[in-house]
Every structure is written in structure tokens, then in C-alpha cells.
Amino acid sequence: MSADEFIVTPWHVEGDIDYDKLIEKFGTQKISPELLEKIKTMTSEDHFMLRRGIFFSHREMNRILEDYEKGKEFFLYTGRGPSGHTHIGHLVPWVFAKWLQEKFDVNLYFQLTDDEKFFSKSNLTLEETNKFAYENALDFIALGFNPEKTKIIINTKNIQTLYPIAAQVAKKINFSNTKATFGFTNETNIGMIFYTSLQSAPCFIEDKPVLIPLGVDQDPHFRLTRDIAQKIGKHKPALIHNIMIPALTGPGGKMSASEEKGTIYTTDSPDVVKKKINKYAFSGGQPDIEQHRKLGGNPDIDVSYQYLRIFFEPDDSKLKKIYEDYKSGKLLSGELKAILIEKINEFLKTHQEKREKAKQQIEQFLLENK
RNA sequence: GGGUUCGUAGCCUAGCCUGGUAGGGCGAUGGUCUCCAAAACCAUCGAUCGUCGGUUCAAAUCCGAUCGGGCCCA
Numbered sequence: 001m002s003a004d005e006f007i008v009t010p011w012h013v014e015g016d017i018d019y020d021k022l023i024e025k026f027g028t029q030k031i032s033p034e035l036l037e038k039i040k041t042m043t044s045e046d047h048f049m050l051r052r053g054i055f056f057s058h059r060e061m062n063r064i065l066e067d068y069e070k071g072k073e074f075f076l077y078t079g080r081g082p083s084g085h086t087h088i089g090h091l092v093p094w095v096f097a098k099w100l101q102e103k104f105d106v107n108l109y110f111q112l113t114d115d116e117k118f119f120s121k122s123n124l125t126l127e128e129t130n131k132f133a134y135e136n137a138l139d140f141i142a143l144g145f146n147p148e149k150t151k152i153i154i155n156t157k158n159i160q161t162l163y164p165i166a167a168q169v170a171k172k173i174n175f176s177n178t179k180a181t182f183g184f185t186n187e188t189n190i191g192m193i194f195y196t197s198l199q200s201a202p203c204f205i206e207d208k209p210v211l212i213p214l215g216v217d218q219d220p221h222f223r224l225t226r227d228i229a230q231k232i233g234k235h236k237p238a239l240i241h242n243i244m245i246p247a248l249t250g251p252g253g254k255m256s257a258s259e260e261k262g263t264i265y266t267t268d269s270p271d272v273v274k275k276k277i278n279k280y281a282f283s284g285g286q287p288d289i290e291q292h293r294k295l296g297g298n299p300d301i302d303v304s305y306q307y308l309r310i311f312f313e314p315d316d317s318k319l320k321k322i323y324e325d326y327k328s329g330k331l332l333s334g335e336l337k338a339i340l341i342e343k344i345n346e347f348l349k350t351h352q353e354k355r356e357k358a359k360q361q362i363e364q365f366l367l368e369n370k
Numbered sequence: 371g372g373g374u375u376c377g378u379a380g381c382c383u384a385g386c387c388u389g390g391u392a393g394g395g396c397g398a399u400g401g402u403c404u405c406c407a408a409a410a411c412c413a414u415c416g417a418u419c420g421u422c423g424g425u426u427c428a429a430a431u432c433c434g435a436u437c438g439g440g441c442c443c444a
Binding site for chain 2 (some may be wrong): 122186187248249250277278279280281282283284285286287288289292302303304332333334335336337
């Protein structure tokens with residue numbers, strides 16, 4: 001694969017992603033300075049993930065906001081494919097969803113697609129993906145959602161609720177559409193072929209427009225959903241996309257839950273975090289101290305810096321200082337890593353406490369079939 | 371239901387026709403080098419060849435059955 005090639009699909013992300021090209025390829029909108037300003041005004045907050053372009057693209061987010069201003073409420077929907085333990089990269093859209101929920105005071109649905117991971121991963125049983133669904137739910141709850149306004153959908157558990165909606169969707173999507181959208185072939189199992197209609201279903205669970213914060217790799221599902229929404233008399237879902245979180249071991253893919261070493265799990269202990277960062281985090285430093293002092297490091301490709309930018313250092317002035325110190329050579333890679341390690345461990349300490357408590361709260365969050 | 375094809379270490383795969391206890395690539399691990407990581411170099415671990423049975427002095431390699439995957443047809 002040459003440097004300018006990359007692949008982004010719901011099941012596979014590879015290469016060095018050019019996000020401007022991706023916007024063009026997917027036909028989404030870049031988040032404009034105007035939209036950014038509008039969000040800022042309406043929420044009275046300048047969220048760092050927006051400001052820094054962690055969320056960089058959208059589909060009709062502006063419509064959602066305009067309608068909201070006119071008193072037309074929306075709801076939020078995001079989710080996760082439970083193929084393994086939760087890692088810190090998963091938290092990005094969830095944290096952002098929580099922020100949106102607080103700012104707009106709206107309902108949020110969180111879908112755990114245990115069936116889909118069973119279909120798409122040959123090495124996982126349905127029991128395993130279901131187990132991961134419940135486990136991942138703990139991490140979601142730990143972020144502090146309000147159970148009154150937040151419901152967790154587990155596909156195999158909530159099929160009764162989802163199915164009538166999915167059926168409406170499924171009838172409007174033909175084989176050519178799914179094949180073209182997802183690259184299905186004759187060896188694709190039929191679970192996969194039907195599956196996108198289940199991922200669509202929560203879009204229509206309330207009779208209101210929906211806004212979906214999500215990783216841009218999941219966009220294809222909702223491209224289809226948007227195409228058929230009017231045909232079934234529903235609102236087109238709006239989306240806001242975040243970039244792929246780089247793996248610890250470097251650019252060229254997102255953090256994968258199935259690759260141990262390139263991944264910081266939410267349940268990792270402080271010493272494991274320290275070891276993983278020091279031992280695996282790809283750095284933008286120079287080969288030795290002398291050159292580093294002289295030439296400086298490259299924060300743009302340095303994974304530790306990127307993690308601070310994406311999630312762990314919301315304070316712009318602090319981040320800027322780190323950026324400049326690293327670039328000038330004043331800050332060494334090892335020192336940068338130490339900063340990140342402390343930030344992650346600080347975060348995980350409280351996260352893990354809340355995650356424990358979530359075990360008592362999970363029932364309140366699970367959607368009841370009606 | 372019929373046909374066909376495949377099943378070798380975590381992954382990809384050579385060997386099978388011309389039977390004599392398996393070779394490579396990626397990965398992983400350790401080391402050297404680095405403030406770390408990467409790269410580079412060195413080293414190491416790892417499969418008894420889907421399963422069961424048969425033929426043979428000897429089978430991944432031949433035969434049969436069985437399980438599993440893929441494709442085609444019905």
C-alpha cells in the first residue's frame with residue numbers, strides 16, 4: 001500500500017488516512033468555522049474535541065441545530081461493536097455524546113451490536129460478544145450518564161423492539177446497495193447482509209430527528225439509512241464524525257481491541273499503562289538526545305502527544321506548551337510519555353471506580369422491550 | 371439434496387502428483403542501538419500437518435469415513 005492509500009470501512013481501517021480525501025470520498029461535510037461557531041454559541045462552550053478537529057466532519061448537523069433553535073428536539077444515538085474489552089479510544093465519541101446530551105438535554109441511545117460482531121468475527125461466539133456487550137456497557141455507564149435519559153440497547157436482548165423498525169428498513173435496501181456500500185461478496189454470510197438494518201433501527205426509535213456522534217468508519221451504515229429514511233416516512237439521521245484514534249504502535253490504523261500491545265484497556269492497572277506506553281508508544285522523537293535537543297521532535301506523528309490532544313489534555317495552553325517544548329527539543333520523548341502516563345492513570349483511577357459502581361446501575365440503563 | 375474445492379504454528383503459505391516424521395513470509399519474544407518508540411542488526415519461541423480409521427517397515431503426503439469452511443447447482 002502506497003503512502004496516499006487508505007481503507008476505511010466499518011470492519012477494516014488501514015493506512016494513513018487523509019481526512020480531507022475521506023470527506024470527499026464519503027460525501028460528508030467538513031465541519032466549517034461557521035458551524036463550529038454555532039455549536040459554540042448554542043452550548044456556551046468551546047469543546048476541545050471540536051476546536052481541535054477530533055470531530056471533523058458531519059452530515060446535516062446544522063439542520064439539527066436549526067431545528068433545535070425552533071424548539072424541535074432531537075435525540076442522540078451512538079454505540080459500539082462488542083468484539084473485546086473497551087479501550088481508551090472507544091471513549092472519544094461516548095464522552096462527546098455525553099457532552100451533547102448535557103448541553104441539549106436530550107435522550108441518548110447506546111447500541112451494543114453483539115450480533116454484528118458475532119457475524120463479522122469468525123473467532124467469536126455469540127456468547128462471547130454478548131458478554132463483551134455487558135462489559136462494554138459498564139465503561140459507558142462509568143462516564144456518568146443519566147439513566148432517566150439514557151438507554152442501552154443490546155441487539156440480541158432488544159431484538160423485539162428493533163425488529164419491526166429493522167424490517168421497515170430492510171425492505172427498502174436491496175442486495176446491490178449493501179454490496180456496493182460494504183463490499184460484500186458471495187462468501188459474506190447473510191447475517192451481515194441484513195445487519196445494517198439493525199444498526200439503522202435506533203435512528204427511528206423515537207419520532208424525532210437523530211444526531212449520531214460516531215467514528216467516521218461507521219458512516220457507510222448511515223449513508224444507507226439516510227437514503228431510505230424518507231421512503232419509510234422518517235427523518236434522515238444527522239451525523240458528526242470523529243477521526244480514528246491511532247494505535248499505540250503508530251499511525252496506519254485505529255486502535256484495535258484485538259491487538260493487546262497496541263491498546264490501553266480501561267481496566268489496565270497503572271503499571272501496565274506505564275509499561276505499554278513506554279514500551280510501545282510510537283514516538284516522534286529523534287534517534288538520540290543530542291539530535292533531539294538540536295532538531296526537536298515531531299508531535300504530529302507522536303502517538304503520546306496525539307493521545308493528549310485527542311483526549312487527555314483538554315487545556316489548550318498546557319497542550320500548546322507541550323507541543324512547543326517537544327518541537328523545540330526541550331521536552332524528551334520519555335518525558336512526554338511520562339506526562340501521558342500520569343494523565344491516563346489519573347483518568348483511569350476514577351473511571352475504574354465508577355466502572356465498579358456501574359455494575360449496580362446497569363439494570364437501570366438497559367432498554368426494556370415493550 | 372447434488373457437485374466441487376479447501377482445512378499445515380496467532381495469520382498467510384510451501385510441501386502432497388513422484389510416501390521416509392515440515393520449509394518460508396508476517397507476527398510474537400529477547401538482545402544490541404535509542405531519552406523512549408520506530409528503523410536496522412542479531413537471536414529465540416512456535417505447527418506432528420482438522421478428526422478417526424485403513425494401506426505400508428514408514429503418511430502431512432495414498433485410501434475410506436467424519437467434522438468444519440468456501441463456491442456452484444437444485
